Amino acid sequence: MPANLTQQYYAAEEAYKKASTPEEKLAALEEMLATIPKHKGTEKLQADIKKRISRLRKEGSQTQGGGSRQEDPFFVEPQGAGQVLLLGPPNSGKSALVQCLTNAKTQVAEYPFATALPVPGMMKFEDVSIQLVDTPPFIAEGIPGNFTAAIRNSDMLALVIDLTDQDCADQLASMLEFLREKRILRDEVPPGVRALTLDKILVLGNKADIAQGEEMIELITELVPDCPTVLPVSAVTGYNLDEFRRLTFQRLQVIRVYTKRPGKEPDLDKPFILPHHSTVLDLATAIHKELAENLRTAKVWGSAKFDGQAVNHDYVLSDKDIVELND
Numbered sequence: 001m002p003a004n005l006t007q008q009y010y011a012a013e014e015a016y017k018k019a020s021t022p023e024e025k026l027a028a029l030e031e032m033l034a035t036i037p038k039h040k041g042t043e044k045l046q047a048d049i050k051k052r053i054s055r056l057r058k059e060g061s062q063t064q065g066g067g068s069r070q071e072d073p074f075f076v077e078p079q080g081a082g083q084v085l086l087l088g089p090p091n092s093g094k095s096a097l098v099q100c101l102t103n104a105k106t107q108v109a110e111y112p113f114a115t116a117l118p119v120p121g122m123m124k125f126e127d128v129s130i131q132l133v134d135t136p137p138f139i140a141e142g143i144p145g146n147f148t149a150a151i152r153n154s155d156m157l158a159l160v161i162d163l164t165d166q167d168c169a170d171q172l173a174s175m176l177e178f179l180r181e182k183r184i185l186r187d188e189v190p191p192g193v194r195a196l197t198l199d200k201i202l203v204l205g206n207k208a209d210i211a212q213g214e215e216m217i218e219l220i221t222e223l224v225p226d227c228p229t230v231l232p233v234s235a236v237t238g239y240n241l242d243e244f245r246r247l248t249f250q251r252l253q254v255i256r257v258y259t260k261r262p263g264k265e266p267d268l269d270k271p272f273i274l275p276h277h278s279t280v281l282d283l284a285t286a287i288h289k290e291l292a293e294n295l296r297t298a299k300v301w302g303s304a305k306f307d308g309q310a311v312n313h314d315y316v317l318s319d320k321d322i323v324e325l326n327d
């Protein structure tokens with residue numbers, strides 16, 4: 001039987017052949033598995049890829065001290081509506097920003113390399129919690145494999161640069177080049193593959209309180225090819241940090257949905273976070289598999305034509321909808 005492999009599969013296989021580190025090999029193999037057409041003709045190949053993945057994972061855990069992913073000091077368990085990793089050269093203000101935006105105790109220092117490992121904290125946007133991760137300085141030639149894996153694993157990146165630094169445009173260009181080279185940044189991302197498109201990257205031009213911000217940003221967007229959105233911010237004055245919260249929530253492309261029991265008030269304390277275009281059935285599945293299986297009727301307040309309108313299981317929910325599910 002012909003395998004009928006796709007362009008996407010061949011691209012991943014090419015990346016596997018070119019991979020120079022175990023991390024890159026593993027990412028490429030996972031992508032091969034995600035993009036391989038699933039039918040009888042590819043069963044043998046699928047099994048072979050799975051075997052190679054498990055062998056690499058085993059080797060990886062041995063070299064990292066017999067640890068699982070959880071024991072990898074660069075791995076940060078995702079929490080909240082999404083994980084946003086801050087990446088940037090030493091002294092650009094990553095730690096200062098994470099400290100202003102979250103409850104995290106991260107070290108702000110006048111000297112570079114103060115942050116040795118990723119430090120997570122939770123940032124609020126309205127009633128949504130978004131995870132921010134402070135990271136060690138980005139130096140293109142010196143990024144260890146598990147740091148690369150942590151970058152690949154995030155939902156969004158905030159590239160932090162220092163607008164008072166004359167080299168900041170070059171630094172940004174080199175970060176973007178690194179991300180493209182590692183195939184973390186792509187024009188398109190096939191389903192099931194961990195990578196980011198340009199809209200999932202925000203550039204934070206920090207120290208806007210003491211920089212000629214506007215001029216520098218104009219220069220950056222001129223010099224850096226395919227430049228993502230640049231937001232001037234300041235960790236000292238808090239300038240534009242609310243805009244960063246809002247933009248991050250928007251770019252994560254998630255909605256928050258509140259649930260209510262029949263005849264009761266809605267639970268407005270803890271929204272469920274779902275990807276854009278999620279349906280009533282997706283919500284039920286997120287709450288409990290059994291609820292999804294036994295779901296009979298649903299009512300929606302918010303996006304529906306009228307409050308408490310009965311809707312089908314495939315009704316597409318909107319941000320801030322209140323949903324009553326009956327099994």
Ligand SMILES: Nc1nc2c(ncn2[C@@H]2O[C@H](COP(=O)(O)OP(=O)(O)O)[C@@H](O)[C@H]2O)c(=O)[nH]1
Nearest residue numbers: 091092093094095096108109110207234235236
């Ligand atoms: N003026 C000004 N200084 C800042 C700002 N953010 C950080 N700094 C200073 O820049 C230095 C490096 O900050 P830090 O957060 O440790 O940088 P990191 O290495 O990227 O984590 C410290 O002296 C901070 O006080 C800012 O928005 N404005």
Ligand SMILES: [Mg+2]
Nearest residue numbers: 094095114115
């Ligand atoms: Mg730091």
